[in-house]
Amino acid sequence: MTSDAETPTCSARGCRREAAWMLLWRNPRLHGPERVKRWAACEEHLATLREFLTSRGFPCETEAVPPSGAMG
Numbered sequence: 001m002t003s004d005a006e007t008p009t010c011s012a013r014g015c016r017r018e019a020a021w022m023l024l025w026r027n028p029r030l031h032g033p034e035r036v037k038r039w040a041a042c043e044e045h046l047a048t049l050r051e052f053l054t055s056r057g058f059p060c061e062t063e064a065v066p067p068s069g070a071m072g
């Protein structure tokens, strides 16, 4: 198998599941608009991670991760 786009793993602590979502966020106090951090999230932890960010007032966007094996 050759795959140069590995499916990211969920960023939640202790979670090893494949990510279905990508959270794009930044800390406006530290980062300029061009500096975007990316967190991977599985279905289960998407809400948790997004709440963590939005509760701190960080701008946050959600992007779907294409399922693995969907190439070509």
Ligand SMILES: [Zn+2]
Binding pocket: 010, 011, 012, 015, 016, 017, 041, 042, 043, 044, 045
């Ligand atoms: Zn997870």
